[in-house]
Amino acid sequence: MWKFIVRRLLVTFPQIVLLSILVFVMAQFMPGDALTGQVDPNVSPEIKQQIRERLGLNNPWYVQYTDWIGGAVTGDFGQSFRFKMPVTDLIEQRIYNTFWLSLVTLIFMYIIAVPLGIISGRYNDTWLDQTITGYTYLGFATPLFIFALVMLWIFGYQFGWFPTSGSVAPGLSPGSWDYVWSKFQHLLLPALSMALIGTVSTVQYLRSEIVDTKQRDFIITARAKGASESRVYNRHILRNSVLPIAAFFGWEITGLISGTIFIERIFGYPGMGALFLESVLMRDYSVVTALVLLFGVAAILGALLSDIILSIVDPRIRIK
Amino acid sequence: MSNRLLEIENLTTSFRIGDGYYAAVDNVSLTVNRNEVLGIVGESGSGKSALAFSIMRLHNRAKIEGKINLEDTDLVKASTNELNKLRGDSLSMIFQDPLTALNPLMEIGAQIGETLVLHRPQMSKKQRYDRVIELLNLVGIPRPEHVYQQYPHELSGGMRQRVVIAIAIANKPQLLIADEPTTALDVTIQAQILDLIHKLKEEMDAGIILITHDLGVVAEMADRVAVMYAGEIVEVAEVHTLFENPLHPYTRSLLNSVPTEGQDKLHVIQGIVPSLKNLPRTGCRFAARIPWIDESAHEENPVLHEVSPGHYVRCTCHSKFYFPEEGKEGEANGAS
Numbered sequence: 025m026w027k028f029i030v031r032r033l034l035v036t037f038p039q040i041v042l043l044s045i046l047v048f049v050m051a052q053f054m055p056g057d058a059l060t061g062q063v064d065p066n067v068s069p070e071i072k073q074q075i076r077e078r079l080g081l082n083n084p085w086y087v088q089y090t091d092w093i094g095g096a097v098t099g100d101f102g103q104s105f106r107f108k109m110p111v112t113d114l115i116e117q118r119i120y121n122t123f124w125l126s127l128v129t130l131i132f133m134y135i136i137a138v139p140l141g142i143i144s145g146r147y148n149d150t151w152l153d154q155t156i157t158g159y160t161y162l163g164f165a166t167p168l169f170i171f172a173l174v175m176l177w178i179f180g181y182q183f184g185w186f187p188t189s190g191s192v193a194p195g196l197s198p199g200s201w202d203y204v205w206s207k208f209q210h211l212l213l214p215a216l217s218m219a220l221i222g223t224v225s226t227v228q229y230l231r232s233e234i235v236d237t238k239q240r241d242f243i244i245t246a247r248a249k250g251a252s253e254s255r256v257y258n259r260h261i262l263r264n265s266v267l268p269i270a271a272f273f274g275w276e277i278t279g280l281i282s283g284t285i286f287i288e289r290i291f292g293y294p295g296m297g298a299l300f301l302e303s304v305l306m307r308d309y310s311v312v313t314a315l316v317l318l319f320g321v322a323a324i325l326g327a328l329l330s331d332i333i334l335s336i337v338d339p340r341i342r343i344k
Numbered sequence: 345m346s347n348r349l350l351e352i353e354n355l356t357t358s359f360r361i362g363d364g365y366y367a368a369v370d371n372v373s374l375t376v377n378r379n380e381v382l383g384i385v386g387e388s389g390s391g392k393s394a395l396a397f398s399i400m401r402l403h404n405r406a407k408i409e410g411k412i413n414l415e416d417t418d419l420v421k422a423s424t425n426e427l428n429k430l431r432g433d434s435l436s437m438i439f440q441d442p443l444t445a446l447n448p449l450m451e452i453g454a455q456i457g458e459t460l461v462l463h464r465p466q467m468s469k470k471q472r473y474d475r476v477i478e479l480l481n482l483v484g485i486p487r488p489e490h491v492y493q494q495y496p497h498e499l500s501g502g503m504r505q506r507v508v509i510a511i512a513i514a515n516k517p518q519l520l521i522a523d524e525p526t527t528a529l530d531v532t533i534q535a536q537i538l539d540l541i542h543k544l545k546e547e548m549d550a551g552i553i554l555i556t557h558d559l560g561v562v563a564e565m566a567d568r569v570a571v572m573y574a575g576e577i578v579e580v581a582e583v584h585t586l587f588e589n590p591l592h593p594y595t596r597s598l599l600n601s602v603p604t605e606g607q608d609k610l611h612v613i614q615g616i617v618p619s620l621k622n623l624p625r626t627g628c629r630f631a632a633r634i635p636w637i638d639e640s641a642h643e644e645n646p647v648l649h650e651v652s653p654g655h656y657v658r659c660t661c662h663s664k665f666y667f668p669e670e671g672k673e674g675e676a677n678g679a680s
């Protein structure tokens with residue numbers, strides 16, 4: 025197992041380096057640079073050139089890349105011209121919001137997917153299964169942002185069960201129970217909306233794994249031992265079917281990232297996704313670059329995490 | 345007859361294909377006695393596995409008619425609960441492919457131990473562990489304490505088949521069904537596994553159904569042989585009777601296809617077993633594969649009849665039958 029994890033870690037490092045180069049190249053193609061918006065438009069081009077020279081913006085690309093990545097590693101992503109504050113500070117405020125939103129969404133996703141997938145797979149081709157499969161098709165066909173808008177309109181505005189924007193009610197002191205509760209209330213509806221749509225692929229995946237595993241030879245062996253139906257499921261089918269879901273985990277994170285971008289925007293939830301969308305629209309490129317890098321790293325680490333989980337639970341990888 | 349262990353009467357197992365049910369096991373009657381090895385031979389597709397799975401009641405979507413009496417229990421009528429009490433205990437099975445027959449995520453020890461948990465719940469953990477080690481020793485697995493905590497993928501095919509056998513014999517079954525237990529293995533390993541089954545047979549005092557398409561295996565292991573073709577039993581006889589005086593043309597073609605010394609050309613009867621849907625359900629099912637025989641020579645719907653004590657054949661005109669290579673009738677040792 026350790027061998028596998030070490031090998032897997034060794035692959036992750038070049039992945040991240042490659043990602044950072046891609047992001048850097050992307051940043052180079054964006055109009056403007058670190059200077060844009062920082063200086064008075066009336067400043068003469070000569071002086072601009074001097075400042076450029078001083079900031080190293082005329083250096084060859086690899087020197088600039090090294091400077092940039094060096095900054096990024098130490099947490100310096102430059103300035104946001106829109107907020108007139110360091111990108112790092114800006115992100116720091118939001119990263120917790122997005123983290124909690126993603127975590128709660130992920131938990132909801134599994135709470136929905138595991139029972140539905142199991143029922144659907146175990147009783148495949150019954151009306152129960154067809155109902156669940158119908159839901160997954162609907163989930164695939166419905167764009168997240170439309171679904172989120174409908175949820176917001178019904179449960180936020182019509183019923184008034186949930187707050188309709190922000191991440192916490194104003195005037196509560198951080199750390200108090202009321203504060204935590206209010207935070208939870210604020211992320212409940214966006215998390216639920218995202219989970220209901222995002223979970224359908226996991227439901228389908230789990231279903232097909234179970235339908236597949238059901239017909240494997242070792243299940244017949246288990247029956248031939250005299251194992252009851254429930255024992256066959258609990259001891260043999262489920263474990264073998266849930267395993268590949270662990271491998272799916274990394275992809276869920278990638279899906280979550282793109283999900284938060286719309287969801288946070290729609291629910292006025294101050295997280296990284298909303299920040300990303302606003303920054304793109306406002307051409308706040310230093311923020312965009314930093315966020316793309318962070319999202320990419322999160323996706324890579326997600327894949328790493330699922331491989332590590334897999335290596336712990338699957339003896340075929342564990343024992344090597 | 346106290347010696348009778350299993351009595352199958354008019355068993356028909358049908359699968360649903362498209363709009364209708366088609367019989368893969370067609371009106372089969374067989375018996376197995378205690379301490380007896382019944383060999384079942386037949387080409388691939390003749391319904392041997394379907395028969396074995398019917399006895400174990402492991403088909404999930406099949407229509408089963410007839411009787412399968414294991415001692416006093418009719419397995420066809422038995423409830424799932426009753427079946428679960430029998431399966432793995434007095435009735436067990438060895439499967440064809442050891443590479444897929446074991447749970448990839450479960451330790452070997454736990455997989456063997458599960459049969460004990462299910463049927464010997466009063467055993468303590470320690471007793472169970474000891475019994476599993478004993479079984480691993482019995483089936484010839486070296487370093488059993490080590491193998492106990494290994495996973496299937498760490499073992500070779502032959503070792504895995506030994507584990508499958510250990511599972512099957514864990515509770516000393518009365519009836520053991522081995523469905524082509526060596527087909528998926530290398531030739532050298534095949535011999536070892538057969539030796540093992542042979543050895544266990546002596547010790548176990550059980551009835552064994554040994555399914556194979558290898559007549560050499562039958563000659564060596566079986567007491568009686570049933571030849572199966574297209575879902576039907578076409579001939580049943582004591583093993584030496586069958587080899588000395590095979591009557592059904594299908595049996596004879598099978599015997600001819602065994603390579604013997606001084607004869608390097610295999611006689612393989614042309615054609616294959618027809619699929620369930622395309623199987624002629626009236627007349628002799630084998631007729632299509634011996635077109636050189638005059639149609640009128642065959643009985644309309646041949647039934648099994650006893651030609652000498654214990655020797656049954658589903659063919660009345662076997663004496664008129666010949667293979668082209670053998671020459672005309674009489675030259676073959678077909679006439680009884």
Ligand SMILES: Nc1ncnc2c1ncn2[C@@H]1O[C@H](COP(=O)(O)OP(=O)(O)O)[C@@H](O)[C@H]1O
Pocket residue numbers: 359360361368386387388389390391392393394395618619620
């Ligand atoms: N579950 C099933 N559904 C439909 N047809 C089946 C099923 N199992 C076996 N058959 C068919 O029944 C016939 C006998 O198969 P099988 O018992 O596996 O033969 P054998 O074990 O002698 O090779 C074959 O034609 C096969 O295609």
Ligand code: SF4
Pocket residue numbers: 592593594628629630631634637641642643646658659660661662665
């Ligand atoms: S009845 Fe005729 S066709 Fe059938 S096995 Fe006998 S000889 Fe062949």
Ligand SMILES: [Mg+2]
Pocket residue numbers: 392393394523524
């Ligand atoms: Mg078979």
